[in-house]
Amino acid sequence: MAKKKKKTSSVATNPTPSRAAPASRTASASPNTTSASALTSASTTSSIYVDDERRAPIERIPYDLLEVICQWVLTGNPTDRVALLQFAISSAAFFAPAIRTAIRERNHDHIFIPLEPQRVAKDTWPWTDGMSAPTAEYVVDRPPSPWVKWLLVMPARTPDRVHVPLEGKKIVDLPRLSRKWTTVPIALHQLAHYTIAEDNQDYPIPRECRHLAVFDRWETFDEWPRYPDTLVSLELGDFTLVEEDAFYDVAAHWPPTLRSLTVKVSHISRNEVLKAFYRHLPTTLTRLILEFECEVDRYPDDVGGGCRPVLTRALRSMTALQDFVHDFLRIEDVIPVVDALSWRTASVDTAPMRQITLGLIVPNEAPAGEVRPPSRDGFVVAHLDIAVKEWENWDPVGEYVHTVLSTLQAPTLSLRVALPKWTEDSVRDLVDALVSPTLQDLKLTVSGAMSPPESIVMGMSGSQCFPLAALDAAALPLTLTSLSLMRCLSSRVLARFVDKGWTLPRTLTRISLADNDLTAHDLKALQPLLPAGLQHLDLSTNKIxxxxxxxxxxxxxxxxxxxxxxxxxxxxxxxxxxxxxxxxxxxxxxxxxxxxxxxxxxxxxxxxxxxxxxxxxxxxxxxxxxxxxxxxxxxxxxxxxxxxxxxxxxxx
Missing domain, CATH: 3.30.750 (Transcription Regulator spoIIAA)
Incomplete structure (x- = not known):
């Protein structure tokens, strides 16, 4: 008797759309919901059910391993999510693990839910009132009912399931595209990433959401949404600090699972409100990013004054903190803040610091008193990024800033320093103080405006331009493989400031000289100095x-x-x-x-x-x-x- 063939599953079968009730801000799934979860394998150690005689070797890979491959695809830039969905439609065996990974895994540099969700208006492309949503994002289909349906946008396909690349093509030149084969309904409870904006405030938050972003002024909410118990990371954009008790609802119920908090502050009324904000920071964080995007008239003149004790106390309580970013910190508060982070090393359970990024505000005059180097035994930080963001007159405070920065902990892997002005002494002092024997990446740049005009540069002395020769190759570690000198080299006269016999470290494999207005004449002076083993060279934004x-x-x-x-x-x-x-x-x-x-x-x-x-x-x-x-x-x-x-x- 002839052996019956197994039935071949169709490629990229669309699951039945799910429906989520908006009764509460934290949603629960409808009992009748079937969705992308139906596509997952019943056994994670078995391969997807496809006709044995027609399967390629890669289609026989177990489901778990296919998920690992899909996660690896997402380790690059944001466009890799598009590549992942193209991988999904290439075989029925790949569809389930690729879709599951696209829903669950997070790319830190890409907002998966668009800021303004587009509502489906048509059955043919473009489905929305405007242009079609990009592949790997979501559109919202909200029919005349209390239910909301989210659709994941796949690579565009025709009714015959033929993939049609949209890049570089006009609408009139495209064949008829199918909404059915270009979208996948996703159950709300399956979404792990969610963004709240003006257009979707009334939509429910997925009950298993792990990464939430709020890009609308929190004052516009009638009631601040309740955080899901599964929340791991939270980003608050356009956040205003106007009244002390106004944002208590935001900080009243931090979930115990919260590990990452990013706050982009757009307005500070007075320092008392900033103190209250510091006081209510959660203690469970491993990553804290405070970005101050205030315009000049939207923060007090003495911003940060008197806030040091509250901020340092909050940092000492965060024993799990590994990444700390504060881009609007007074130079006087740098040493106490870093001391607070190093003080945590006395605890056995304290996590090592991965990253410290500080944007500094410099006063018009150097503060009185001597800067004493603190003792930070056992304190280790992998990446240190220091940038002077605001100053009015650099010369009176330049030496003070150099002294303060020299007291910081030398990072073990990467160092970036941005100053308004570099001198031979400042280069050598900071290199001696902050370059560790294990440093791999060094970035030195100029804060603020672009390079000075050519007429000014031609009359400069070596002390006024970046002293390239001050980077003594013998003083740099043998582990250094990457060097970036951006917005600081002297255009057209670079050769004048390079000493005879000076050379770049031979260990470098990556060099960036971007944004310096360099000319071919400058490259002629630099070309003999480039290491023979150089693999990556950035000469962008110059005059070559x-x-x-x-x-x-x-x-x-x-x-x-x-x-x-x-x-x-x-x-x-x-x-x-x-x-x-x-x-x-x-x-x-x-x-x-x-x-x-x-x-x-x-x-x-x-x-x-x-x-x-x-x-x-x-x-x-x-x-x-x-x-x-x-x-x-x-x-x-x-x-x-x-x-x-x-x-x-x-x-x-």
Whole structure:
């Protein structure tokens, strides 16, 4: 008797939409709900049920391992969520784990729910009153009933389930797209990420929400929503501190599961309110980010005055805190705040600090009294970021700021310092004090305005420009692999301030010289100093018209974005055709390039060839390309054929 074949499951079968009652702000699922959860495997150790004779080897992978692969896809930039959903529709075996991962896992740099949820208005694309929501975001379908239906936007497909890429295409050129095969209904209780904005205040919060963002003024709420008991991270945007008791509802019921809190303050009426805010911070946090986005007239002149004891007391109580960001702190409070964080090391259960980021407010005059270096035995911080945000007259307080910063704990992995002005003494003092023997990443930059005008720079002495030679390679650790000098180098006269025999550390594999207005003349002075093992070079936002060759032989990424003067080169083949075969990523956005340059880059792509997977090894980012519309002077002007040769998957 012939053996019967197993029934093959259809690819990307849509689950039945769920409905969530808005009776309370914390929602419960409807008892009749079936949703994306129906797609998960009954056994997490077995593979998805697909016809054995038609399955590829990857389709036989167990469900748990497929979920791990899907989580790995989300470790990159926000666009990887789109790639994950494209992976979902490529096979029935991948659909369930990919959708589950897209719903549950979080990408910290991407708001998964759009700020203004779009309501479905049509059955054909675009389904909303405006343009279609981007892939990997949500639209809201709210029919004339008390139920709300969330739809996850998948890659666009036709009624025959054929994928149609939308990028670079006009609406009139698209075939008929199917809402049914381009969206997946998601049960409200399955959403782990949620954003409250003006348009969806009346929608219920998922009862199992773990990551909540509120991007609307909290004063506009009739009643502040109750936090779900599962909440792990909370972000409050446009947060105002006007009255002491006005935000008690916000802080009255912090869930015991809360680990991450981000508050973006837009208004501070007086310091007493700021004290009350510090006093009500939760003690369970591992990550605290306080960003002050106030305009000049929306905070008191003595902001932070008298708040030091309350803030330090709150920090001492957070024994699990590992990441601390405060971008509006008085320079006088830096040492007590860091001492409060280091004081916690006396406790056995205290977690080590991963990150300290401080934005400093500097007074017009240096405070009276001697700065005494504190004792912080056993205190370790991996990443330290210090930036002077506000100052009026730097010279009277510059030495005081350098002294205070020199007392900070040297980070073990990365250091970033932004000052309004660098001198030879400040570079050497801070390098001696803050560069540890294990440091891997060093970033030095200038706060505030861009580099001074050329007429001023030409008359500067070495003490007024960033003293490049003050970075003594012998004083830097052998572990240092990344160096960034942004907005601080002297354009056109860089060679004047480089001592003979000085060189960059040979251990560097990544260098950023972005945003310095450097010219080809400056690159000529720098080119012999580049390490032979350099793999990543960032020259974006400069005034370069050509590159000095030869380039480092192991270069893998080259960023030339926002260099519109590149189009001035009469013989671009001299440097373009010299790009090494090791190059894997090239950024030429907004460089005012035309087809003459584009064809040379296409030749380089062909020379570098294909990977073992059949994809071009060199990926080129061209940014906005002016095919027919006026996108501005600096946009590239490639024809469609050249553009496809630069970014397409084929090298023919």
């Amino acid at each position: 018209h050509t590159l000095v060759t030869p380039l480092p032989p192991k270069l893998r990424t080259l960023n030339l974005a926002f260099n519109p003067t590149l189009s001035d080169e009469l013989f671009p083949q001299l440097w373009i055709l010299s790009l090494p075969n090791t190059l894997r990523k090239l950024d030429i956005r907004m460089c005012n390039l035309d087809d003459e340059f584009g064809r040379l880059f296409v030749d380089v792509r062909r020379r570098i060839g294909l990977s073992r997977a059949g994809w071009p090894k060199l990926q080129v980012d061209t940014g906005l390309t002016n095919f027919s519309l006026d996108l501005g002077y600096t946009s590239n002007r490639f024809s469609l054929s050249v553009y496809q040769g630069l970014v397409g998957a084929s090298l023919e």
